[in-house]
Amino acid sequence: MIRKLMPSIVLLLILAAAAGYAYSQNFFQKEDTPAADPRLLTMNVSDIDRIDIQPVSAGNAAAATNTSASSADPSSVQLYKKGQTWSMTAPAAYPVNPYTIQDWLKALQSATIHGTVEEQPADTSKYGIHGNTPVFAVQGSGGDKLTLAIGSELPTKGYYYAQLNGSSVIQLSQQTVTDLQADAFQFIDTTPIGWDDNQLTQLKWNSTQPEASWTLDHTPNIADPAQDTWTLNGKSIAGDQGTGITDAVKNMPTDQLPVPAAQVKSYDKVLTLRVSLTTDGKATTQHYEGWQNPKNKGYIWLTDPQNQWAYRVSMDNLTTAAQSAKRDAAKSNTSS
Incomplete structure (x- = not known):
């Protein structure tokens, strides 16, 4: 009887050994999903009531990504929200298009940090970041702030250095820089005549x-x-x-x-x-x-x-x- 069962017993032992080996090699365990890149914006986008965009500086190719000769303006852009209404205060009190402001805020809300390069850099010039003037900044109604100074492009194309809140140097995608960099023309109402x-x-x-x-x-x-x-x-x-x-x-x-x-x-x-x-x-x-x-x-x-x-x-x-x-x-x- 035992002799008849020997092939089955041997097979079971082989299967048990194989299962043990596979488990030790994590064959049956789910692979860890890579952590998603953290969001750049930590405050609620609906709380933002001020946007500041500094002028494109000479030689800053990243900041110049989304400007054109016809609309580029060297003046800083300042936008304020009172209640649910946005208005422009600089470079002048131009009538604004609220939809383009919302598009800009959506781009900021979806932006992610693609890695931290250096926590407390003593010299930011090596990243193409000169001075403390941010390229753009936002402020929430509760006093929360986010400032970004855009630097040069990384050796790996498609990403740029940026200094976050005057501290860490991080990596931002070129798409994020393109979406966020804007001038006054991009926020104004470009159709002067309108009605329902x-x-x-x-x-x-x-x-x-x-x-x-x-x-x-x-x-x-x-x-x-x-x-x-x-x-x-x-x-x-x-x-x-x-x-x-x-x-x-x-x-x-x-x-x-x-x-x-x-x-x-x-x-x-x-x-x-x-x-x-x-x-x-x-x-x-x-x-x-x-x-x-x-x-x-x-x-x-x-x-x-x-x-x-x-x-x-x-x-x-x-x-x-x-x-x-x-x-x-x-x-x-x-x-x-």
Whole structure:
């Protein structure tokens, strides 16, 4: 009987030995998951109420990663949040685009530290970090702060040295540096004309450059926007024609920082635009004006309804907006 069982006993002993060896070599144990890189930001992003971005310094290639010749500004950028509203205080009180500020904060929130290079460096110049001026900094409502001075690129491409809070030198990805470095132009509202079409009742355009005069009337149907009524110079047009005109007018972006409106009032006035709106049952009217420098007819300067800022807009975009209505007016005359 024992002789018959011997092969089975030997097999069991072999299996037991193999299992013991495999266990000793961690064959049956889960591999440890590598620890995730720590987050750069330790405070709650919703608590941040101040952003400071210092000017791009000469020779700092990392800081210059996300700037362009058309928008680069040497001045420091300061943004403050009061309640839920962001505003710019430096280099000037330019109107801001809150969505680009939120995008910047999301990039900061997702940024990670890819390793610590040196805890308390006596000399940061070897990392391309000169002085204590941060490239960007944020501050929370509770007083928490984060400051970063961006240095040079690591020998392993794709990462940069950065000094965190004036202390440790860490590694940041090039993508993080690119996402966070910004100038004033990237935070401003680059479309000076805007409204909600659901509130628009009339758009009256009169320009001499190019020569165009038309009136777009709109009766919104809040329950069913597809039933909105549009007329151009008193003649009915299709809804997509009406929104096409408003889109062309609203989509005239500026390509540089605005200037005080008073600076352009000596130019030739070439455009008056009146926008009539009804908001919560209250009628309001916004007036925009376009001014052209006789020495540079490739652009006009649009002044806002408050007569505070003037935005440079290309003549090509202005012509597109003016002719969008003239084209639809011609279609309307043909169909009638």
